[in-house]
Amino acid sequence: MEILNTVAALHARTEMWRRENKRIGLVPTMGALHEGHLQLVRAAAQECDVVVTSIFVNPTQFNNAEDFQLYPRLPEADATLLAPAGCTALFLPSVAEMYPQPTVLRFDFGALERVMEGAHRPGHFNGVATVVSKLFHLSSPHRAYFGQKDLQQVAIVRQLVADLSFNLELVAFPTVREADGLAMSSRNRRLDAAARTVAPLLYQALQQAAVVVQEGQATPAAVLEAAQGVLATEPTIQTEYVEVVDAQTLQPLAEWQPGQAVAVCLAAYIGGVRLIDNVVVAR
Ligand code: PAF
Numbered sequence: 001m002e003i004l005n006t007v008a009a010l011h012a013r014t015e016m017w018r019r020e021n022k023r024i025g026l027v028p029t030m031g032a033l034h035e036g037h038l039q040l041v042r043a044a045a046q047e048c049d050v051v052v053t054s055i056f057v058n059p060t061q062f063n064n065a066e067d068f069q070l071y072p073r074l075p076e077a078d079a080t081l082l083a084p085a086g087c088t089a090l091f092l093p094s095v096a097e098m099y100p101q102p103t104v105l106r107f108d109f110g111a112l113e114r115v116m117e118g119a120h121r122p123g124h125f126n127g128v129a130t131v132v133s134k135l136f137h138l139s140s141p142h143r144a145y146f147g148q149k150d151l152q153q154v155a156i157v158r159q160l161v162a163d164l165s166f167n168l169e170l171v172a173f174p175t176v177r178e179a180d181g182l183a184m185s186s187r188n189r190r191l192d193a194a195a196r197t198v199a200p201l202l203y204q205a206l207q208q209a210a211v212v213v214q215e216g217q218a219t220p221a222a223v224l225e226a227a228q229g230v231l232a233t234e235p236t237i238q239t240e241y242v243e244v245v246d247a248q249t250l251q252p253l254a255e256w257q258p259g260q261a262v263a264v265c266l267a268a269y270i271g272g273v274r275l276i277d278n279v280v281v282a283r
Contacts, residue, residue: 001083003090010091015138022049026141031055032072036176038085045086052139054091061127072189099110117152124158136166149175149183151278163229183277195271205230206279209264213281220253240267247280257283
């Protein structure tokens, strides 16, 4: 596996692969890799001829300076995991390399970003769309792989691909969980022992909500109540939001439509670490 640190090197490499008719898979990450990332890389290796994994803790998508500073950075350890998973090239740029000057372009995804992560992290999806667009341009992937733990991010990137006519297939992979249900996340590394013990309650709250979604007579309000009831059993969980939304539009639901796919999404702080999770349930 080669490590590319510059935009020029990545561009040159992917242009060469394109000339050789190689199918390129891209797995964008911010590093501190876990099994969820590695499943994306393995899938890309199976479905494409070459795989580019990017590791870049993107400052423009952080609305909180401390969160950016504390985000785990383990590039050497990450690199050792990528080659066995089938990665061809690791793109590991500096901030100056990715942003030689501040970006002026601004993205606005309308209603899609006025809820949940977009509502609670102003500017977050502008930063995501900026860096993902750059990565798409630089690596010209045939397929790009994302995890569904970031459900709203997947929806935003899908909109980005459609609106800007990126000629690629977006592949969304189910959330990978620890044995106790906690969704794998790079931020889990920041949980101390007490917080790690409490963290599986997030998924338990979502499971409880999913059971209620499937009950014939239940309302979205009853679903919210079920999730909030579980979260309220643990005083160290500070819930930022729990939402019951349409799984496509991500707009909050006051009532159900027949056959609707419903997502229950939440964000919460545990021991000072902000975690998100979701489940998608058919009614
Ligand atoms: O999901 C992430 O890790 C990031 O938001 C992404 C897609 C790599 C963009 O920085």
